[in-house]
Amino acid sequence: MSLGEFDLIERVRRFADHPAALGLADDAALLDGLVITHDSIAEGVHFLPADPPASVGWKLVAVNLSDLAAKGANPLAALLSLTIAGDGEWEELFLGGIEAACESYGLALIGGDTISLPADSARVLGMTAIGRAGEAMPKRSGGRLGDKLWLVGNVGDSAAGLAQLIADPRAVGPLVDIYRRPIPLIALGKLLAPHANAMMDVSDGLLIDAARLARASGCAARIDLDAISLSEPFRDLRGDGLEERMFAATGGDDYALLAALPPGLDAALILSSLSPPSLACVGTLRAGQGISLVGDGGRAIELPEHLGHEHRGISGSPVADRP
């Protein structure tokens, strides 16, 4: 008997039947009005051994906060799972990044655990983040037929920055900065949550995450690649043709938000007080299942082999598999 990651999660789902688990369909649980999420990152899988330790600390906080943002929750507290490999200098710098991110977003570190690792083991760092639920918490499964899919924040920047670093470890610039110090969209998530039928953060790639939202909501998703907004640094470096848009839509590590809004609602109006970094209506929830793409002015586009990263590991790893 041999089980892949997907099967293992199904195995867990069999006994994770408490209402607070939300069927494990979301990246967070809801218990006593608290939104609770846990994300771990492993060296060589989710970050590069040569990444500055402070940026790895920042990223661990950001990846958890992005899950809270997608549920419209207010950051409250976190527990850190710290492993020590070596002499502790790396970890000291890593903690500086944790502290900076926690202070930036009002997340209080209230506990955790510190353990040492055997020699030559990859660092594994984890965080449990806890937020206060807002007036409404959009689940991944609440999308309805006809809902418009809104993308808040750019996609592709982090994957492009990572590709730069893999080509040249000394690479610098705005895309490398975004790969290393992503910004979780907490305030935008809180503003959007009461209006969204469904919401999630885009962490594994827009296409795979849109497919997940659609599946959880019992719908199909159509995504218009032309509608995806690309950042200026991304366009300057890679261009904005169909191939580059596909790269951006499958790259992952994005910290953007994907929200399903009723067709009559305009996300730009809802978010107007915050001037979001970028906002686009990129698709629709339709009858059926699966995901379909259009691009090049409405032409049907074939799905790529990989829609994104499966569970940030195994079949596709942002760090290990990137070109």
Next chain:
Amino acid sequence: MSLGEFDLIERVRRFADHPAALGLADDAALLDGLVITHDSIAEGVHFLPADPPASVGWKLVAVNLSDLAAKGANPLAALLSLTIAGDGEWEELFLGGIEAACESYGLALIGGDTISLPADSARVLGMTAIGRAGEAMPKRSGGRLGDKLWLVGNVGDSAAGLAQLIADPRAVGPLVDIYRRPIPLIALGKLLAPHANAMMDVSDGLLIDAARLARASGCAARIDLDAISLSEPFRDLRGDGLEERMFAATGGDDYALLAALPPGLDAALILSSLSPPSLACVGTLRAGQGISLVGDGGRAIELPEHLGHEHRGISGSPVADRP
């Protein structure tokens, strides 16, 4: 600059100043009436690569539940941090152990994360456990001068079982069972909590944990090695002389509870409805600092070089350093 584990925890303490953190002096945080703890275990440090995966799963739940027991909390929910190394068969069996322990203690699995590891990395498995606080939550720091130190549950069994396994990987018997399937003392902890000035679970060794409780409470601790109750299987295998008592008092991995009670209170009466597996008054909180030992009928005993395991890692690892 190079920091050890202790320094790193001090580094974290500098910014973990939220009241819910309890100064990081306890193994748990208290937020909104919820007691929250996180413990991770690493292959080759906290468990043997050859340990049955289901028992590793059981143990990860038990180590977290033991922290809840020490705070008198009612188990409520947990998030699992699962890493996948290899083909998933090990993890499938591991999840069976998680499920068995969660069901045994009414702990609902409500979320978590699954990531893959690079090849040849040690498995790192983590759990955040959440309990409902009872009417009173004893902190580690609440002990007072003159308090009696009560030990609930035996010490030394798990360390003795591990020593058997290291000598012979095919070893079986009650001590191996206790090493593999420890029992967190949830019901006893709940009963004791309202009466205890301070309480913690003994996980790194009775002596080091008693020293920690005393330090947090601004006292010294005196422990009477003669008073420590040893299990029948332990005595049958190793005897009950001073050397064996020292082994039991420093072995760690015990899942016992150590409570500071006012001198007028008898823990046996408080716990009489539950017939605890073993219960002994093993010491006193006194003026001063540090820990002192008596044994062999009240004779002063020199402190051993290691009082237990420092933070379950680095300077002393239950698995890696055991004779």
